[in-house]
Amino acid sequence: MKITIKSILKENVNNREEEPYQKFLKGVAKRIKLPYIKNMVAYGVPELDWHEVFDEIFGVGVYVYTSNDKYQVIDHINNNVLYEEDVQLYVGDVPLDVSWIRYEYNSNHCPLEWTYMVMSDNTFIKREFNDSGDLIYFEDVSGVELDKRNKK
Numbered sequence: 001m002k003i004t005i006k007s008i009l010k011e012n013v014n015n016r017e018e019e020p021y022q023k024f025l026k027g028v029a030k031r032i033k034l035p036y037i038k039n040m041v042a043y044g045v046p047e048l049d050w051h052e053v054f055d056e057i058f059g060v061g062v063y064v065y066t067s068n069d070k071y072q073v074i075d076h077i078n079n080n081v082l083y084e085e086d087v088q089l090y091v092g093d094v095p096l097d098v099s100w101i102r103y104e105y106n107s108n109h110c111p112l113e114w115t116y117m118v119m120s121d122n123t124f125i126k127r128e129f130n131d132s133g134d135l136i137y138f139e140d141v142s143g144v145e146l147d148k149r150n151k152k
């Protein structure tokens with residue numbers, strides 16, 4: 001018999017500290033696809049456990065901020081927005097029309113400035129900064145628009 005994510009959740013929902021439930025949340029984090037919140041709702045992951053799934057996805061402690069139909073996943077250390085999801089249409093409790101943005105922060109020079117952003121419409125922006133924090137590289141789906149990196 002095939003065990004579904006929803007059935008595992010129902011079995012473990014009252015025992016969040018038990019090892020099998022924690023393993024389950026880690027498994028969800030490894031397998032879940034974008035848009036994350038829409039899929040967690042579809043899988044039946046309780047909202048109070050979303051931060052644990054996002055902790056695994058992003059590798060840092062996070063909190064999930066909710067405002068109307070917009071969700072933000074923010075890291076505990078720098079308060080950087082790591083992920084945003086905006087729900088425009090629901091059928092019952094299931095979100096149907098969702099847009100999302102995922103941010104990456106890889107700069108030692110400007111840790112509070114995102115360096116890569118990808119959006120649900122398959123567009124992206126890539127940025128690099130120098131030691132002074134100045135923007136030295138910018139690229140989007142149209143191509144490279146700024147490149148002041150040292151070339152050898």
